[in-house]
Amino acid sequence: MPRAKGREPLTLVRIVDAALALVDERGLDALTMRRLGGVLGVDPMAVYYHVADKRTLLGHLVDAVFADLDPPAGIEDWREQVRAWARAYRDLALAHPNLVLQLFSYREAVAAAAARADPPLRAAVGASGLPPADVEAAGDLVVDYVHGYVLGEASAPPAARGDGTGFEAVLDLIVTGIEARALTSSTTPRRRRAKQPAR
Amino acid sequence: MPRAKGREPLTLVRIVDAALALVDERGLDALTMRRLGGVLGVDPMAVYYHVADKRTLLGHLVDAVFADLDPPAGIEDWREQVRAWARAYRDLALAHPNLVLQLFSYREAVAAAAARADPPLRAAVGASGLPPADVEAAGDLVVDYVHGYVLGEASAPPAARGDGTGFEAVLDLIVTGIEARALTSSTTPRRRRAKQPAR
DNA sequence: ACCTGAACACCGTTCAAGT
């Protein structure tokens, strides 16, 4: 039984766990291939056997965080579904404040997560009675608002993190907007849109 | 007249201009103190005479970009004021896509820019007839939505940048929400807010 | 006053080598 004693072998999940802990506890800059080898008790270059380079390692971190996202089910009212979705997404991101910038800027990882996480949101918004064109805008609004909110919270010093009442007030406003739009567009034609500037 | 010939002396603005050009043309990672010295035709360490360290240099870049923000004036309708503000802010940020992450995560610089740029937005939202408590939420919604939108656009490959119609559709929705909320809150008491989750 | 150049303590990554 070789390897029965001594440390267990490196695996991708052990690497990702250690890297995430490093980022959470000491910041993104503290994640160094060499330091990572150190906390894993291994030669710094051993990680390269399991991971192509640092960028793909960061991709794995983002995947791991997004994997924890599962929007709550069993809610009837579409308004509460939208709110619950937004809260779950916010909490997911704020669980790793030092990683949020990576989280929202890694195109591929965000797209993959969206494929899993977005449909419930879109379904909830769709149940409001909005016409399809507005469903897209409303979903985008929720997603982008959460991104913006989380970005602000994550870059604030931990002591100054908000209590979430502002977040709830904005959700109220978004829901009100969807309701109002759903009503007006079922009775009157879509209102004219202001023309865009050149660029 | 010493220095009449030879290159002109380094200044902070020359340094910031060169650094911004480097970031715009070659990405954030290309901004290196050594490379910056190179494009300025100077010893890499000369920059340190004018700037404490790289972090404060980045702060100067953020300041320089935000300095270009002046929301359009002379608009009557609050709805168009809100839209114009959001477009101006978006365009400002997307003019330097490689810097947006820094742009929105440098607390102090954002706060300073906000002090100049925010009041017109808050005034516009205030003119909608919303009660003060909702004015804050509505302003936050616009700011955070633009942040989220820009973050998504900036991390998309240039070819895939949107045409802005999605942005306009969301602005419509936000304005609709503000209008609806202004109407209902002038006639009925504020609707009950869903209670918050533990964390 | 303003810039230079050597030096220090780091990086990410490669590659041949060990077991």
Place this chain on the structure above:
DNA sequence: ACCTGAACACCGTTCAAGT
């Protein structure tokens, strides 16, 4: 199959020295 260790080409920053 999995890990090591030397090596390479970079980093940011300090500090004494030049003009």
